[in-house]
Amino acid sequence: MTSxxxxxxxxxxxISDFLxxxxxxxxxxKEIKKGGYVSILQLAAAMQEDVENSCDISAxxxxxxxxxAQEWLDQSGVMNSRVTSGLDDLERREQMQxxxxxxxxxxxxxxxxxxxxxxxxxxxxxGSGKTQLCNMIAINAQLxxxxxxxxxxxxIYIDTEGTFRPERIKNICIELGLDYREILSNITRxxxxxxxxxIYRIKTLSNEIERRNAKVIIIDSIISRSRQEKxxxxxxxxxxxxxxxxxxxxxxxxxxxxxxxxxxxxxQANPDTYGDPTKPAGGNVLGHASTYRLSLRRSxxxxxxxMVDSPMGKYDSVDIExxxxxxxxxVENRKSAKAKKQGKENxxxxxxxxxxxxxxxxxxxxDLVIA
Ligand code: ADP
Ligand code: MG
Numbered sequence: 001m002t003s004x005x006x007x008x009x010x011x012x013x014x015i016s017d018f019l020x021x022x023x024x025x026x027x028x029x030k031e032i033k034k035g036g037y038v039s040i041l042q043l044a045a046a047m048q049e050d051v052e053n054s055c056d057i058s059a060x061x062x063x064x065x066x067x068x069a070q071e072w073l074d075q076s077g078v079m080n081s082r083v084t085s086g087l088d089d090l091e092r093r094e095q096m097q098x099x100x101x102x103x104x105x106x107x108x109x110x111x112x113x114x115x116x117x118x119x120x121x122x123x124x125x126x127g128s129g130k131t132q133l134c135n136m137i138a139i140n141a142q143l144x145x146x147x148x149x150x151x152x153x154x155x156i157y158i159d160t161e162g163t164f165r166p167e168r169i170k171n172i173c174i175e176l177g178l179d180y181r182e183i184l185s186n187i188t189r190x191x192x193x194x195x196x197x198x199i200y201r202i203k204t205l206s207n208e209i210e211r212r213n214a215k216v217i218i219i220d221s222i223i224s225r226s227r228q229e230k231x232x233x234x235x236x237x238x239x240x241x242x243x244x245x246x247x248x249x250x251x252x253x254x255x256x257x258x259x260x261x262x263x264x265x266x267x268q269a270n271p272d273t274y275g276d277p278t279k280p281a282g283g284n285v286l287g288h289a290s291t292y293r294l295s296l297r298r299s300x301x302x303x304x305x306x307m308v309d310s311p312m313g314k315y316d317s318v319d320i321e322x323x324x325x326x327x328x329x330x331v332e333n334r335k336s337a338k339a340k341k342q343g344k345e346n347x348x349x350x351x352x353x354x355x356x357x358x359x360x361x362x363x364x365x366x367d368l369v370i371a
Contacts, residue, residue: 008016015040021068031055032065042070042206045256047249099141099216099260100148100328101133101348105318109307110292113148115258116215119251119289121222122305123265123280124296129303129322130264131163133296134220137262138187139172139218154214155187156205160198160224188212189342195261198224202246203356209257217253220264223281240285247289263290281284302330 016039018029035055037043043051043065051062098113107113114120114137122130138157143149157164166184173180188208194196201208208214221241254261266281280286280293287293293309306317319330 018043020067021065021072023064023068024061028061031057031061036207038207039210040069040072041256042210044073045206045249045252047245048205070163070186081136097145097150097215097258097260098148099137099150099152100143101320102136102140102325103318103320103329105329106305106320106327107148109294109305109318110315111312114260114262115291116150116258117255118291119247119254119261119262119263119285120292120294121265121290122294122296123267124298125267128296128298129320130296130326131161131220132168132322133219133260134264135165135169135172137171137216137217137260139176139178139183139326141260142183142186143178150215152215153186154212155216155218156208156214157187157189158198158201158217158219159189159191160219160221162191162193163220164191164252171324177327188214188299195224199242199246202249205249205253206257209253209259214257214259216260216262217250218262218264219250222263222265222286240283243282244285244289247285251289301334 012015018024018032018037018040019026021040024032032043032051032055035051035057037046037051037055038322046066048059048062051057051066052059055062055065057065097116098107100107100108100113101110110120122133124130134157137209138155140149141152141155144151166189168186169184170180173183190201190208192201205217209217250261253259263286265286268279268281278295287309290309291311292307295308296304297304302319302321304317305320309315321328321330321334323334331365
């Protein structure tokens with residue numbers, strides 16, 4: 001079922017009415033609404049402990065409400081049945097929507113672009129182009145399908161590092177002849193300064209997706225360098241468990257809302273002798289959660305993108321370039337638009353003046369507290 005079909009079905013069936021659910025009477029309806037849930041989809045996607053806490057009800061009740069919502073979804077046809085034939089699965093995959101990255105090389109590596117219902121992770125060191133890719137996808141997702149987008153009217157951009165720059169998006173839009181006001185107004189930037197804030201935002205992600213009718217969720221980055229808080233009792237296993245729960249929620253949102261999830265991720269910066277500095281942060285938990293995992297490595301003007309993990313199992317590399325137009329295929333001796341304009345008047349070649357260097361809010365020490 002495509003997102004359009006889901007949206008169309010949603011118009012016919014009122015998914016905001018909990019009273020349709022088996023065993024939900026007016027009292028239960030009130031409890032669920034009091035907990036901040038606004039639709040059956042959202043309740044079906046919620047974690048039991050969240051429903052328990054936000055509705056202030058017992059674990060059994062929470063379990064019962066979620067189950068009722070999930071069964072309703074199965075039967076109502078709003079969502080695909082969970083029991084599918086291989087042919088159904090193939091048809092579903094063929095209907096999957098894809099977003100262009102701006103580089104046809106990278107799109108080819110991704111077999112057509114960034115997929116909905118999947119998590120695509122880009123990891124690389126500081127300055128390798130993760131944020132630039134996130135910006136580009138936030139723009140391209142809004143394009144119509146014939147231009148490589150999915151006509152997304154909602155993009156959620158969780159900015160854990162404070163590196164979101166609307167001016168950069170504006171400039172790319174101008175270069176591409178897009179209405180930057182419209183593009184920027186469809187992007188909801190959520191700044192999370194602390195780890196607790198981040199956890200809260202992920203727990204309430206479905207709320208935000210519903211509110212914005214979001215089709216794309218960008219998290220830059222999943223493991224922030226500047227988070228200063230420690231969680232749990234601080235053992236690696238505890239931290240991995242928290243990360244695992246967050247990723248589980250994110251994946252459920254991707255599936256239920258037919259949304260594309262893009263994660264930027266750091267490479268391990270632990271100075272300890274055992275840490276491999278080219279390894280992505282987040283350990284095994286993140287590795288298993290990502291559907292596609294790609295590494296970014298800057299090499300002069302180009303950025304080498306390598307598919308490190310994919311269900312297709314083919315691990316090629318391609319070259320892309322960060323330009324005034326966002327992300328493009330790497331071309332030797334590319335002249336920037338500015339340089340081209342100036343070229344006639346003065347024969348000087350382009351300088352790196354036009355390049356924005358990444359800036360970060362506050363202290364960004366290599367403090368990988370989750371991984
Ligand atoms: P990361 O998020 O991986 O730390 P970024 O996505 O912030 O890295 O990439 C920063 C790099 O992008 C800069 O070093 C610069 O080379 C390049 N860049 C940023 N803006 C432009 C631009 N307008 N034109 C060309 N390159 C740019
Ligand atoms: Mg960045």
